[in-house]
Amino acid sequence: MSDQDTLTRPDVIPTTDGDHERFSHIVRAKDGKGASVIVTEAMVNGTPVEALCGKVWVPSRDPKRYPVCPTCREIAQQMP
Numbered sequence: 001m002s003d004q005d006t007l008t009r010p011d012v013i014p015t016t017d018g019d020h021e022r023f024s025h026i027v028r029a030k031d032g033k034g035a036s037v038i039v040t041e042a043m044v045n046g047t048p049v050e051a052l053c054g055k056v057w058v059p060s061r062d063p064k065r066y067p068v069c070p071t072c073r074e075i076a077q078q079m080p
C-alpha cells in the first residue's frame with residue numbers, strides 16, 4: 001500500500017529554458033493536482049512552475065530529454 005502516491009506523485013519535466021542547467025526537473029504536485037496537470041496548465045497559461053529543488057521556470061512546449069536534476073532526484077528519493 002502506498003497512499004502517498006495518490007497525494008503527491010512527482011513527474012520529471014524537462015526544461016528547455018536558456019540557462020546553463022540543462023536538466024529535467026521534478027515538479028511538485030499540489031492543490032490536489034498531479035504534476036503533469038500543473039505543467040500542462042503552465043504551458044497553456046505561460047505561468048511558471050516550481051521544481052523540488054526550488055527552480056522556477058515556464059515549461060517548454062517542446063520538451064527534450066535531459067538528465068534528471070541531481071537535486072530534484074535527491075529530494076524525491078527522500079520523500080516519504
Ligand SMILES: [Zn+2]
Binds near residue numbers: 025052069071
Ligand atoms: Zn531540479
